[in-house]
Amino acid sequence: MDREPQTPPPPQTPPRTPHPPRTPTRSAPRPAAALSTGAVARRLGVSPTTLRSWERRYAIGPAHREAGRHRRWTPQDIARLELMCRLTADGVPPAEAARAALGGAPSAPRAGAAVPPQAPGGPDALPLGAVRPECRGLSRAAVRLDAPTVAELLEAALAEDGLVTAWEEVIAPTLHAVGRKWATAGERYVEVEHLLSWQISAALHRLRPLPEPPGSAPVLLACVPGEQHSLPIEALSAALGRRGVPVRMFGAALPAEALHDAVRRTGPRAVVLWAQSRTTADPALARSVAGIEWGLRGARARPALLLAGPGWGAQAQGPRTERLYGLRSGLAVIESLAPPPAATPAAGAAPFACGS
Known part of the structure; x- marks a missing residue:
């Protein structure tokens, strides 16, 4: 009996050697950024001298120091300082606050994580937001x-x-926060607002203006009668001075008659009137200032009138009148104005008399 031919078995594929599972590679953790003493001082609102004094007296300083290097504060160091600042702001003596900050040492944030800024704690915290x-x-x-x-x-x-x-990112937000706190706390925090306003005014006055171009018409700045809030136009005055724009600054609550005389005597390219509230804004005064003329007949000149501050409404606008919104845009508007044609001030008046 014949045998059937046998079909050879298919070639077998050699078994594959299994590869070991891949372990996902992880990048090495980035070290948390360390800040200089000056940067930490600005962040916390204390002077660098105070930080060095705290380190010397209470041993609340950088945890690690490198020889020959300046102090570098890690997020954990800064967290301790923030706790100490909050405690001292609430009236805790510095020595006791330092012991609490060191004893309840806050856990260090994970490497590479940003430390969010913390608001000052306690009932005295200001509503700052982001x-x-x-x-x-x-x-x-x-x-x-x-x-x-x-x-x-x-x-x-x-x-x-x-x-x-x-002004836009540091000073004005702090002023607004103090104002909101004062508005919701009755008569409290008035001393905070006054101290801060005085220090801001002093800082603005320390900024030296550039020399004025000879013969240039100035910009006249004043608060309307009865208006005592002058910080915004003090900032405008300082900013114009830093750009070499001639300024005649008359400050808070300039009487109407004095304002008219100042316009006639100085022959300004523009008059900026600040009104913080509707109760001090005076549309009739604005219209009268916009209509002031000076110079000889046939060569009379008028200033541009710029109304600044939240007190002004739409009814105050008129010919040669414009609203200013904010320091940066206000500077752009003023710098775009061409000076008025040369004209002789009113008879008997001293030309370009400097204001206060």
Whole structure:
């Protein structure tokens, strides 16, 4: 009996050697950023001298120091300092606050994690919202009535950011927070607002203006009669001076008659009138200032009138009248104005008399 031919078995594929499972590679944790003493001081609202004094007296300083290097503060170091600042702002003596901060050492954030800025704690906290750390530091110093530190922080902000940015991002938010706190706390915190306002005014006055171009028509700045809030136009005056724009600044509550005389005597390219509230804004005064003329017949000149501040309504606008909104945009409007044609001031008046 014949056998059927056998079909050869299919070739077998050699078994594959299994590869070991891949372990996902992880990048090495990035070290948390360390800050200089100056940066920490601005963030917390204390002076660098105070930080060095705390380290010397209470041993609350950087946990690690490298020989020949400046102090570098880690997020854990800063967290301890923030706790100490909150305690001292609530009236706890510094020595006791330091013991609490060191004893209840806060856990270090994970490597590479940003440390969110913390608001000053306790009932004296200002309603700041999302702001720069320098703003929180300034508010802490103001609440403590720490005038030297307020002055130092203002000077640092103006030097590093310039007047316009420092005003928009540090100074104005702190002022608004103090105002909101005062509005919700009755008569409390008036002393904080006064101290902060005084220090801001002093810092603005320390900014030296550039020399005025000879023969240039000035910009006249004044608060309307009865208006005592002059800080915003003090900032405008300082910013114009830093740009070499001639300014005649008359400050708070300039009487109407004096305002008219000042316009006729100085022959300004523009008059800026500040009104903080509807009760002080005077549309009739604005219209009368816009209509002031000076110079000889046939060559009369008028100023541009710029209304600044939240007190002005739409009814105050008229010919050659414009609203200013904010420091930066206000500067742009003023710098775009061409000076009025040369004209002789009113008879018997001293030309270009300097205001206060």
